[in-house]
Amino acid sequence: MDINKIVNQNIARNMNGRTSLPPGMIKLADALNELLKKKDFNSITAAQISRTAQVNESLIYRYFKDKRGALHFLLHNYMVDFMQDIGRQLKQGKGALNKLRVLIRGHITMYDANRVFAKILLLEVRNFPGYFESDTYELIKSYGRFMTAIINEGVESGEIRNDIALSRIRNMIMGGIEHACMAPVIFGYSISEESVDDLFKLLFQGIASPENPVG
Numbered sequence: 751m752d753i754n755k756i757v758n759q760n761i762a763r764n765m766n767g768r769t770s771l772p773p774g775m776i777k778l779a780d781a782l783n784e785l786l787k788k789k790d791f792n793s794i795t796a797a798q799i800s801r802t803a804q805v806n807e808s809l810i811y812r813y814f815k816d817k818r819g820a821l822h823f824l825l826h827n828y829m830v831d832f833m834q835d836i837g838r839q840l841k842q843g844k845g846a847l848n849k850l851r852v853l854i855r856g857h858i859t860m861y862d863a864n865r866v867f868a869k870i871l872l873l874e875v876r877n878f879p880g881y882f883e884s885d886t887y888e889l890i891k892s893y894g895r896f897m898t899a900i901i902n903e904g905v906e907s908g909e910i911r912n913d914i915a916l917s918r919i920r921n922m923i924m925g926g927i928e929h930a931c932m933a934p935v936i937f938g939y940s941i942s943e944e945s946v947d948d949l950f951k952l953l954f955q956g957i958a959s960p961e962n963p964v965g
Contacts, residue, residue: 780803781802786870787866790874799820825871832856835860839856840852846900846903847904854950868931869935898916926949927949
């Protein structure tokens with residue numbers, strides 16, 4: 751599974767065939783991004799977004815249907831950027847465990863460096879059922895399938911043990927990432943290198959094949 755192909759397909763779907771986005775749409779997305787640095791999503795109004803963007807409030811409904819649509823649009827763009835970056839990093843990776851290490855570190859680094867992205871994905875979107883019917887969620891699922899493909903590669907090569915379901919390994923990795931990042935995102939402190947190293951030890955010593963132990 752090619753992560754860059756997934757990204758390009760989702761860019762095309764999000765753009766609806768347009769070669770460029772309307773300036774007002776970009777201003778609204780940027781305004782919401784700025785507001786999310788200081789406030790939680792539920793306390794932000796459509797009027798505040800439009801005032802910050804210095805555009806007419808009606809443009810929110812024209813481009814996004816509502817402010818939650820703008821949130822999904824912002825998350826989608828962050829996911830596309832993240833997956834493009836990970837795709838570039840993985841071109842140098844050899845071996846499934848090494849690729850997973852790149853993926854996990856890239857995921858955590860993105861959360862640590864961009865707290866708006868982290869807040870949206872970890873705290874803001876999942877409490878609303880409409881998220882699970884959105885194009886953005888389809889992109890998130892594509893990312894999960896890509897991770898599963900790497901795990902499967904490791905099972906087939908003998909790097910990763912074959913007695914645990916691929917989906918359970920993927921869920922353990924995703925859950926480990928989120929729990930390592932949740933408190934720092936909520937309380938505003940940095941994600942420590944020690945916690946990342948400990949996560950690698952716990953995950954890889956648990957999933958590595960007995961014939962190919964990791965240190």
